[in-house]
Amino acid sequence: MSYQRFFSRLSKEEQDFYETKYAAAEFYRVNRVPEEIERALNELFLQKPEDVHGYLADYFASLSAPPRINRLKGREVYDTRGQLSIEVEVFCIVCNKEKSISSAAVSSYFGPKETSLDWKAGSQRADHVMTAVQWINEPLNHMLKGKNPCDQTEVDHALSDFFMAHYLEEKDIHSREKEESRSPSESELVLFSAPPAQTKDKKNVDKAKRSTTSEKPFPPAEPPEPVLLGSLAIGSVSLAVARAGAVLQGIPLYKYIAALRNQETLTQFHIPVSLVTLLSCGKTSPGKLSLLEEVILIPRVGQRVKQIITMTLEIQKEMMRIMNTSTKAGATQAILHDSGALALGYEKPEQPLDLITEACTNLGLALGTEIHLAVNCAAHELMDYSKGKYEVATGILKSPDELVDMYQTIINKYPAVVALIDPFRREDIDQWEKLSNVIGDSCSLLADMTYKSKAPSLLGVSGRILKHINETTVSDLVLITSDHQGSLLMATTSSEPSSGDSLSDIAVGLGLDYIKLGGLSGAERMTKYNRLISIEEELAQQGILVSKEKHSPPLFTEKLQEQSNTADVA
Structure with missing residues (x-):
């Protein structure tokens, strides 16, 4: 049979294949090209891929210089x-x-x-x-x-x-500018250390002496x-390069970061539990209350991100209905806070917690078993340094010790509150330890140590907040989470959120147990929530999505976890 008759009986795909092979072989014969091309042609002849040109392109791209x-x-x-x-x-x-x-x-x-x-x-x-x-x-x-x-x-x-x-x-x-500007006779300013005013009244003098000896001086703020x-x-260049590396390797960013953390290919991933901001009653909110910067919903483990979002929206909708139809809620007005949650105008910390309790009861959600709460107190923003007290509400000041008692009362009344974030300034070392002692295993204390990474740990603090801001590189995040396994709690946007969705990939890649993205409004937050949903669906389709059976400490202590599991069984 002649070559022409043989060729005419071939399909169009077979004709393309042999034409490509003939052209390549002729090119090799005439130009004496390197043996890599001959190897490629031999493999091509044996494998017979459907996309001949794509095969050749991929093969020779692999031989090119790395990007x-x-x-x-x-x-x-x-x-x-x-x-x-x-x-x-x-x-x-x-x-x-x-x-x-x-x-x-x-x-x-x-x-x-x-x-x-x-x-x-x-x-x-x-x-x-x-x-x-x-x-x-x-x-x-x-x-x-x-x-x-x-x-x-x-x-x-x-x-x-x-x-x-x-x-x-x-x-x-x-340092040099400070030395040059300082005069030799300049006196140092000491906060809250001035001696009591002199008086001729012996009783007043003795009382002043007793008070100064029995009370420790108020610790001034640490140098910022x-x-x-x-x-x-x-941080921006580091993240951009990480994204480039993921693109060039043809893998999603979360798998690229996971490989940096483990130096090997992971076969299973889990989605961090989404901690969603329900409402805000902080300093920038309407009303007199300043203490509750954020009240955060902690959903039951095992729920999909879509389920968590749907449930949170239902709770918020019910809270709005209660506020519009009942005077018990007590909120004078509501606005949308920078955190993406509803900001309510209250006077007492019990009021927003009562509102959430009522909304969950109406929806049949068991607060304290199916749902728990965390409170971001942001106490460092409430300190009135002229008086040495925290202004928890307009005109209402509490000393650090009084604030300990206040937190203890709230936690005893609302056992669903299982975590307090920044309940004090970092300088109030004694109060951190005292609060930890009085609440025991019923609540976790968490501190934002973003700019205090080298500072000694506070007694009683069981978790740290991780943020990706400014000079923090991707390698820094990998190192921190490796060194503080089980102590690093969540990834969170700062007060200046970015519109990208990389934070979701970072949290999954680092294997974090929790991620805090704020409330359910605003493009910068919903983009991240949607990315979490996308990653979850992708992992489920690949069969490598695993769900944790219980909350991990420090957000949930072992005792709290046992109580929650017992309630679920009952």
């Missing part, structure tokens, strides 16, 4: 509140062509509104953002050029060294940790 970072591009953008922030774009050389691979931004934190924490007095958000953009487009761009975007450790090490060099340089400049101008660039 390298070619340049970074930092730009000023506006966050979800219309405030300046930055975005980083990573460009890599892939198969001899420059391609935009990924972009990212992390949440920014520039210190409390009342106090400037940066070294350069009067610097504003624009200065932070402008410096970060300059860092990205110039020194960081040159420093990372040519590096492997899939080597996260090397990239983050370079970023951390760069940040530390600038940190030490600015610290040295600040500075936020270095430009630090936002470090």
